[in-house]
Amino acid sequence: DLDRHLGDLPEPERDRIREHRPGQPDPAILRRAFPDVPFAWPQLLHSEIRDFLDPFFSDDDCETRIAALIQRPPxxxxxxxxxxxxxxxxxxxxxxxxxxxxxxxxxxxxxxxxxxxxxxxxxxQDISSQAALHFAAPRPGERWLDACAGGGGKYLQLAALTQANPMPDAADVRREALLELIRRSAAVGMKTGSLWLAAPENYRPLIRPEDPLPSGPPGNYDGILVDAPCTGSGTWGRHPFLRHQITAARLRELTELQFNLLQRLAPLVRPGGRILYVVCSVATAECAGVAERFLDTHPDFLPAPLAAASLPDLTANGTLLIPPHRLNGDGFTLALFKRRPE
Missing domain, CATH: 3.30.70 (Alpha-Beta Plaits)
Incomplete structure (x- = not known):
């Protein structure tokens, strides 16, 4: 209810607010409507950011979404x-x-x-990050690859969901990240699956890097987690500096990288297996846009439903947006693809 936020503003300014399109909030008005929120509107509303976040803001929950996007979550x-x-x-x-x-x-x-x-x-581990894997519902006994594993936060959750039987494999472009994954796994009493250093031309085993596999890990996975590099727009509350680093060129570069990751990893999924694509972003281009492009160019994959029964207000139709205010965490978007059975 927008009027609830407007207090004693003069009626002409109230009319101006009501007529303003939700996708383009007025900086001066919103500063008055939300005096306690540090919006930093000059950075938030420069044209490139406004354009790529328009779909996120263009609904009846606009004010709640904006406030949650820039406030630090617990x-x-x-x-x-x-x-x-x-x-x-x-x-x-x-x-x-x-x-x-x-x-x-x-x-x-x-x-x-x-x-x-x-x-x-x-x-x-942020609650929205936890929700991403929870909604994909990995099952005990399934073979998974965490393809952008980083330091291993989701990797350990994936191991718990599959009951570490077998332990998931992991890949990353950074050797240091995989070493941190080993350390974190050992700290909770777990070994790791196979670990792979990813490069543009091949994957190299972390333990024996002299034996590269051009096609990557052995494949035939039941599931692959692709927690892709992104703008991080869902984490502005924790990392406000990211607001200053988004440009149209950077967004194009990231969406191309995201699509290429999915394309490279698709052959490693068995028929009937799944790819979970995750970004800590609320930008439509980085999830729905990439997902649509992937499905258009890979007819052997279909959108798969997500197990989001605990959040009935979120539409689990293969692409799912978790705005920061919904779980009181970061903003995440995810998509689940299933490879057609042979």
Whole structure:
């Protein structure tokens, strides 16, 4: 209800607000309507950012979405059981409260995570990041590849969801990231699957880099997680400097990279297997746009439904936007593709 935010503004200014198109908020008006929110409108509303975020703002929830996009969300933890096959519930802790929307996600009000217990570990991971894999519903016994693994946050969650049977494989362009993944896995009592250094021309095993495989990891995966590089527009609340780094040229460069990643990894999925494509962005071009291009050029893949029954207000039709305000976390968009059975 926009009028609720307008207070004692003069009627002419109220009319001006009501007539303004939601996709192009007026900086002066919104500063008055939201005096406690540090909008930094000159950066947020320069034309390139406004154009690529227009679809995110053009609905009845515009004001809520804008405020959540630039306010820092709380910290979240994921409960990681020592034995994923027989998980124990987490212990009570005064600084933690469970999410009503997502099993295993806990909001932390203190400065540091509680120590490990006999039943498991507390791992820092944003709630929307947790939701992405939760909605893809990896199953125990499935073989997965985390193709942009970074330091291993989603990798460890993927291992828990598949009950580490077998451990997922992982790839990244950075050797240091894979070494951090090994360290984090060991810290929670886990080994890793095969680890691969990705390069434009091949993949090299981390342990024996002299034996490159031009086609990449062995393939025939039940699932591949592609947590692709992106603008990070869903994380502006935590990383406001990213607002200053978006240009039209950079957006084109990223969407091309995202599409190329999907195209390169598609042959590694078995018939009937899935690709989960994830970006911490709310830009339509980076998810729906890339997803449509991938499906148009890969007729052997179909959009697959996401297991988002816990969020009935989000349409799980193969592409799913989690705006920051919905889970009180970062903004994420995801798409799930299924390869046609032979």
């Amino acid at each position: 910290a979240w933890l994921r409960w990681h059981p020592r034995n994923p096959a027989e998980p124990e519930p987490p212990p009570d802790h005064p600084s933690l409260s469970p999410s009503p929307d997502l099993p295993g996600a806990w909001r932390i009000d203190g400065a540091a995570a509680p120590p490990a217990s006999e039943g498991g570990y507390w791992i820092p």
